Amino acid sequence: MPTPPYAVVLGTAQDGGFPHVGCGCDACSRAVAEPSRARRVACLGLVTSKGAALVDAGPDLPSQWRELAGHARQAVHEPPRAILVTHLHAGHILGLPLLGREGWGGTGTPVWATEDCLAALEANEPFARLFHEGHLAARVLHLGWDTSLDDLVIQPIPVPHRAEIGDTVAYRIEGPERSILYAPDLDLLTPELLGHLKSVDLALLDGTFFRKRELRRDDANSVPHPAIADTMSAVARAGARVWFTHLNHTNPAIDPNSRERRAVEALGMRIAEDGDVIELA
């Protein structure tokens, strides 16, 4: 294992998972038949000099935490140093209630998020009582400001994304030698964000869809993610190093033998895989 601090990719699927909840498409059926094709919901683990932290806590939290604690050589019952939340959509917070009385219980785990997100969590069940009962402790992050997490420096960067219940951030995570940007969910690759991509050694970027027309649903227009087919050329022109994550089950690049996967790799980019390790020291 590398020297801390480092990051571990613990999940690379869009919120609904892969196989996707309620889906019998060919890709999902194949992932049921061959579990090695399955992907856990997007999540990034951080191993610091003092323990382990999570970026987002989705429905696959139990196995993701177990794997991360193993990396950090910490007992699985010792709480995370922090849980950093990008935003309040299901795949990013559904694991939080498992830290309550009916689950892990009593950890006092710091939840780092923006003021908007924390206010929404603290005002609504089943999250509110996790804070009242001391299972979670709110820690407000200010947009664009650095906060230290052991030997890492964390900076939340605002990104455009459907804000029905709170705002959305990407995290810039800086180690002693290398830095990454974790941006699993966004509606649009803005010039500001492209600037941040160029300023880090590696960016893990929203790769929900390969093409815009992929989602054949009545509400497809209300789910505006940048398509990899469009993003990859902009990113390549900017000279940024990118791995795509948060993949929807409809994304053909999920299949390692697809021509879409080859197109991504031909530009020097990658589809992130569960278990990938990124050195920061």
Ligand SMILES: [Zn+2]
């Ligand atoms: Zn998501």
Ligand SMILES: [Zn+2]
């Ligand atoms: Zn499917």
Ligand SMILES: [Zn+2]
């Ligand atoms: Zn989202």
